[in-house]
Amino acid sequence: MRTGTINSDHNNEEKATMNTLSKEDSRLLRIVLGMYFSYMTIGLALPAIALYVQQQLGLSNLFVGLAIGAQFITTLLTRNFAGKRADQSGARQTTWLGMACCAASGLLYLASTPFTYQPAVAFVILILGRIILGFGESIILTGNLAWGIGLVDATHSGKVMSWNGMATYGALATSAPIGLWVYQTGGFGAVGLVTLLLPVIATVFIIGVPAVPIKSGKRAPFTTVIRKIWQPGLALGLQGTGFAVISSFVVLYFHHQNWAMSGFALSAFGISFVLTRIAVGSLPDRIGGVEVAKYCFVVEVIGLALLGAAPNAILGLIGAALTGAGCSMIFPSLGIIVVDRVEPQSRGTALGAYSAFQDIAYGVTGPFTGVIANHYGYRDIFFLCVIFAAVGFVVVLKMRQQHAARTHSHSH
Numbered sequence: 001m002r003t004g005t006i007n008s009d010h011n012n013e014e015k016a017t018m019n020t021l022s023k024e025d026s027r028l029l030r031i032v033l034g035m036y037f038s039y040m041t042i043g044l045a046l047p048a049i050a051l052y053v054q055q056q057l058g059l060s061n062l063f064v065g066l067a068i069g070a071q072f073i074t075t076l077l078t079r080n081f082a083g084k085r086a087d088q089s090g091a092r093q094t095t096w097l098g099m100a101c102c103a104a105s106g107l108l109y110l111a112s113t114p115f116t117y118q119p120a121v122a123f124v125i126l127i128l129g130r131i132i133l134g135f136g137e138s139i140i141l142t143g144n145l146a147w148g149i150g151l152v153d154a155t156h157s158g159k160v161m162s163w164n165g166m167a168t169y170g171a172l173a174t175s176a177p178i179g180l181w182v183y184q185t186g187g188f189g190a191v192g193l194v195t196l197l198l199p200v201i202a203t204v205f206i207i208g209v210p211a212v213p214i215k216s217g218k219r220a221p222f223t224t225v226i227r228k229i230w231q232p233g234l235a236l237g238l239q240g241t242g243f244a245v246i247s248s249f250v251v252l253y254f255h256h257q258n259w260a261m262s263g264f265a266l267s268a269f270g271i272s273f274v275l276t277r278i279a280v281g282s283l284p285d286r287i288g289g290v291e292v293a294k295y296c297f298v299v300e301v302i303g304l305a306l307l308g309a310a311p312n313a314i315l316g317l318i319g320a321a322l323t324g325a326g327c328s329m330i331f332p333s334l335g336i337i338v339v340d341r342v343e344p345q346s347r348g349t350a351l352g353a354y355s356a357f358q359d360i361a362y363g364v365t366g367p368f369t370g371v372i373a374n375h376y377g378y379r380d381i382f383f384l385c386v387i388f389a390a391v392g393f394v395v396v397l398k399m400r401q402q403h404a405a406r407t408h409s410h411s412h
Contacts, residue, residue, distance in 0.1 A: 027209050028152055033205040034205040035202075037199070041133065063123065070131055071130040074132075074135055079359060082348075086352070087219060090214055092212070095206070147211075173271045180251075229338045232289075233356070235392045241388040242326070242388075244369075245381050251265065273325065274328075280329060284333040290400045300327055300392075
């Protein structure tokens with residue numbers, strides 16, 4: 001009788017635990033879906049902006065890079081604010097504010113279109129929209145990550161980052177061809193209208209998901225956090241140059257080569273990114289982030305090299321897909337190291353600082369490679385990013401050596 005009672009109690013506890021985990025995963029899925037529709041506002045405009053600035057406003061590749069990069073630079077400059085807000089005011093509230101900013105960017109896109117006969121005015125309004133979107137991206141990404149980790153616990157932070165990454169890059173994959181179609185069908189004003197509506201759809205999923213407690217305790221200064229996480233951050237930034245150059249110029253590259261399927265180049269990147277997350281998303285939590293990141297950089301280097309050397313559209317799409325696969329697991333792989341290096345009450349700040357390294361890559365790569373493309377052509381900018389990704393591989397190897405040295409010293 002006693003044994004039966006114990007077994008019954010144990011089974012009840014297991015069922016209760018499974019139900020709890022199921023509820024946590026359900027809530028995580030809801031905020032990830034909200035992230036997906038909100039992040040579509042970013043991917044939707046990327047191919048349209050390149051064509052709008054160059055074809056309708058008659059401006060050069062430098063201005064294309066500035067229009068794309070303005071968002072990423074703003075995201076970089078507001079990461080510290082986003083992290084502090086998530087830590088101090090709550091991750092849920094921070095996420096809601098980010099969604100509102102994403103919607104507001106659509107209004108400014110709309111406002112720029114009546115001034116196409118005055119390219120300078122239209123471009124300034126467009127830049128304002130990109131700045132607001134950059135602020136929205138900063139706080140929604142940091143807030144959503146902190147919210148998700150609070151819902152499922154820090155021991156599953158790799159899963160939270162993987163799911164969020166699938167949402168963000170899945171949104172880029174699906175929204176880029178949609179954005180190109182919307183632009184070709186209804187013009188840039190239609191892109192602005194869809195951008196305005198997408199965050200409204202996102203609210204349907206996240207309404208009712210509870211907030212997570214704000215962690216008490218002394219929070220480390222931003223400079224202290226940077227000192228703790230600069231190595232994984234640097235590697236993340238070097239990885240980010242690959243996506244930045246693809247998002248800024250792959251459509252124009254395909255057009256310049258007279259290749260079809262230009263709208264699907266970003267899709268190839270994003271779909272490959274998501275499928276890789278689905279296939280190996282649990283690896284960082286199981287075998288360690290540095291090990292996974294090491295192989296990811298190798299795949300990214302191969303993908304970028306193939307994209308730059310491609311003789312036709314098919315191989316160009318394969319190169320973009322390989323780059324997406326390589327980039328896929330680097331953020332969560334190195335992100336779990338970031339979470340482990342800081343206290344819970346500084347987690348939002350650390351995630352914001354970590355993401356800032358990627359923002360630097362995004363913000364600088366667009367204008368810089370725009371100048372390179374003007375002088376040397378589109379192919380060379382992909383080969384340049386091969387070098388950056390190779391340096392990222394070296395940084396990860398250095399982290400691996402340091403980790404092995406620390407482990408050896410602790411064992412003795």
